[in-house]
Amino acid sequence: MTSRPTDRAGRRQWAGLAVLALPTLLISMDVTVLYLAVPQLSADLGPSSTELLWIMDVYGFLIAGALVPMGVAGDLFGRRRLLLLGAVLFGVASVLAAYADSATTLIAARALLGIAGATLMPSTLSLVRVMFPDPAQRGVAVAVVMTSFSVGTTIGPLLGGLLLEFFWWGSVFLMGVPVMLLLLVLGPLLLPEYRDPAGGRVDPLSAGLSVAAMIGVVYAVKEAAAHGPNGTALLVGSLGLVLGTLFVRRQLTLAHPLLDLSLLRNRVINTSLLTYLLGMFAMGGTQVFIALYLQEVLGLSPLLAGVWMVPASLGTVAGSLMAPVLARRWRPATVITGGMVLASAGFVLLALTGVDDLPTLIVGYLLVALGLSPMITLCTDLVISTAPSRRAGAASALSESGGELGVALGVAVLGSLGTAVYRSRIDGELPEGLPAKATESVRDTLGGAGRIAADLPGDLADALLTAARGALTLGLNLTSATAAAVALATAVWAGVRLRHVPSTPTTAPGRAEGDGKGGGKGETSDTALADRD
Incomplete structure (x- = not known):
């Protein structure tokens, strides 16, 4: 059965998709470059290990907490309008973060960035739901949006590393300003406006x-x-x-x-959401230690560290682009489970990485990226495709909340675990004769040993660096081992729960909601949605 021509997106929709990719690109760049900037901002602002974790993940927690209300706000007041408002707020917050003069100020700026990011993501995916009613085209469109996230993780390390070579750490935040200006110019020209006429209130x-x-x-x-x-x-x-x-x-x-809990009664939606959350939990908990390992253990410059992160970023791009193709041949459960098993193998390699073992780290990180990216794309598509179009904003907000919450929880839980392991190891390995102030700084600040060692005599500095490198590597090993167990358990669970979902059809009947001509495959009634197991 073939789709009617009116169901299929044209040139304007595909051009609009390129515009929608901009905020996703920016958000991923913002996360990646911050990992590389940790050593420099630690040296400049001197945050404690707890403050550093807040700097890293307050952004994700504010996004996760605000995504659902912002998704509802987009449905009520206009998804394009909210997207453009978020672009302005994100640009302002980026400037504030770039010129923060203390850890507290940077945490506050990152929180504001999180609120701004929460206005961008649900509008992006919910507009995709409206612009691409045909399931096959929508699968490709979702893959493009997810791929833009991957491209951001590829560009971010290179551009961020280059900036960090010549400028201060705050320069990495200023990359968001021109991207948001471009969105403000092109958005009104190429993106449709959409509201839920039956919506309630925030x-x-x-x-x-x-x-x-x-x-x-x-x-x-x-x-x-x-x-x-x-x-x-x-x-x-x-x-x-x-x-x-x-x-x-x-x-x-x-x-x-604010949160339509009836959406969570649907088996496809709740399984996809939890799978997405757990996958990003595993990834978020290891990324901080990967960036620290490259710079603090191997002693690479920010630019070289960024270069060595590119293979994993390219793996994410490849996995995202292949997801819709694989989903036409095999059921989503098969693709997601296979990918999560591959990611688990990658985490195992990271858990086995030694103090001077770049090849194992790179291969492990690549396998993680290749395995997780199809899951991200397919779970996102399952959520926004299963929900009715009029609740696409709330559904896409739920999807993005799951991902952001997973990353933030990963940084908080696994990052805290890695920090505790680092402290436990460093306490027993610090050389005698180390000044008390230096001992306290090394113990309390991840990535601060190199700065402190620069002011110490040669033998004492070498002993300190050896201890810190061993402690950071052990932190990476244990967080990765935990992530491997989480990924493997998630693979089995998702495979069982989603086994009934068929592969994606190449075409489907029905018309886009809002054109006055009926609904398509995704137009599940509220009653049917609530009744599904």
């Missing part, structure tokens, strides 16, 4: 509860990792769980909830 209390609950739980994890289980961690963590419970209860009673 509930500020629900939005506040979701963000507060997430921050509370994450703070407790970080506090426990930094200082051990204590009363503060228990109190704040418990408060976060209580607020999360209140958030869920409120959604069940509101006429127009």
